[in-house]
Amino acid sequence: xxxxxxxxxxxxxxxxxxxxxxxxxxxxxxxxxxxxxxxxxxxxxxxxxxxxxxxxxxxxxxxxxxxxxxxxxxxxxxxxxxxxxxxxxxxxxxxxxxxxxxxxxxxxxxxxxxxxxxxxxxxx
Amino acid sequence: xxxxxxxxxxxxxxxxxxxxxxxxxxxxxxxxxxxxxxxxxxxxxxxxxxxxxxxxxxxxxxxxxxxxxxxxxxxxxxxxxxxxxxxxxxxxxxxxxxxxxxxxxxxxxxxxxxxxxxxxxxxx
Numbered sequence: 001x002x003x004x005x006x007x008x009x010x011x012x013x014x015x016x017x018x019x020x021x022x023x024x025x026x027x028x029x030x031x032x033x034x035x036x037x038x039x040x041x042x043x044x045x046x047x048x049x050x051x052x053x054x055x056x057x058x059x060x061x062x063x064x065x066x067x068x069x070x071x072x073x074x075x076x077x078x079x080x081x082x083x084x085x086x087x088x089x090x091x092x093x094x095x096x097x098x099x100x101x102x103x104x105x106x107x108x109x110x111x112x113x114x115x116x117x118x119x120x121x122x123x124x
Numbered sequence: 125x126x127x128x129x130x131x132x133x134x135x136x137x138x139x140x141x142x143x144x145x146x147x148x149x150x151x152x153x154x155x156x157x158x159x160x161x162x163x164x165x166x167x168x169x170x171x172x173x174x175x176x177x178x179x180x181x182x183x184x185x186x187x188x189x190x191x192x193x194x195x196x197x198x199x200x201x202x203x204x205x206x207x208x209x210x211x212x213x214x215x216x217x218x219x220x221x222x223x224x225x226x227x228x229x230x231x232x233x234x235x236x237x238x239x240x241x242x243x244x245x246x247x248x
Contacts, residue, residue, distance in 0.1 A: 003192060036211060037238040040245040042138050047244045065215050067191045068199045069129060074191045074198035076215050076228070086210070087160060089213040089230055091200050104200070106213055108232035115160040116180070120171045121164040 003096050005068030008075050008092055011100070015052065016061045024049050028099040035105055057081045071095075125222050129192030132199050132216055134202050135224070139176065140185045152223040159229055176213045195219075 002010075007026055014022045024045055033042040033051070042048050059081040066075045073092040078085055086107060093102040113123065126134075131150055131177050138146045148169055157166040157175070183205040190199045197216040202209055210231060217226040237247065 024193060035236050035245075037232050039234075039248050040237050040241070042245050051241065051244045054241075054244075065196065065198070067193045067196045067215075069191045069193050072189065072191045074200070074215075075211075076198070086228060089200075089232075091191075091198075100228070105209060106230065106232040107235075108161050108213075108230040109235070110163075111161050111231075113164050117164070117175065117178075119141070120175045120178075121159075121166050124163050124165060 003068050004071065004073035004092065004094055004098075006089075007062065007094070007098060008066045008068060008073045008101065011092075012061050012063050012066075012075065012077055016112050020049055020053055023052065026100055028095050028097075028101045032102045033105065034102065035107075037106060047053055127192050128195065128197035128216065128218055128222075129190050131218070131222060131224065132190045132192060132197045133187065134213075135216075136185050136187050136190075136199065136201055144173055144177055150224055152219050152221075152225045155224055156226045157229065158226065159231075161230060200201065 011026055014026070016057045027045045027048065029043050029045050031048055033048045042051050059079050064076040064078060066072060071094040075090045077088050079088055089106045089108070091104045092100055095101045113121070135150055138150070139218070151169045151172065153169050155169050155172055157172045166175050183203050186202045188200045188202060191197060195218040199214045201212050203212055213230045213232070215228045216224055219225045
C-alpha cells in the first residue's frame, strides 16, 4: 500500500498541478479539513475540493518537509501567493484504505522578535 | 536505537518536567533552533538550553501529535501560558547518533476568518 509519506507528497504535487480529480481520489468521502486559527472546519470531500478549486490567487507550492508514520503524516510547505511566501503546516490522518480522513492546517504569520532574547538569538 | 518519534515524545515530557539536564542530553552540541516567523535562530546546545530555562511565564505543554520517520520528526503541541492556549508546530532533524541537530518551530496565532468561504466552512 502507498505510505502516508507518499500520499502526502502526491497531495502537494497534485495541488500544484490543479489536478482536482486526482486530488479528490486521495480523500475519504468524510474528510474533515480543520483550521484552528480562524476556528473553521470544512466537512466532506466535495466541499473541500471546491474550497481548493475556488481558492483565490495564483498560488504555488514548494514542499519543505514530509514526515509519515503509519496512519499519520505531517508536512511543511511554502505557499507563494501575490509576492508573499508563507509557510503552511499540515497534520494528516489516514483511514484503513490509505485515504486522508483529517487535515489540521496552520498558517503562521511573521511577527516581530520579542524583547529579552537578544543575548541568545541571531536575527536573519 | 531510540526512534525519532520516541525522542520527540521524551523531549516534550522533559520540557514539561523542566529536566534541563535530560533536555540537553537529547541535543547535538551544534543544534540549531530556527524560528522562521521572527526570523531568529539560536545556535548551539548551551544557548538553546538557556533559552528554555529563561523562557518567561508558567507554561505547560500538551502533546497533540508526534510523527517520526527515519531522521525526521514533527510535533504539534499546545502550550498553555498566562490563560492562553497556543499551538506550536516543530520539525526536527536528527544526526547519526539520534541527537537533535535542528528544530524549525512555528507559533501560529488566531486570525479572523477570511470572507468568501461561508458557503463551505463551518465556524466553531
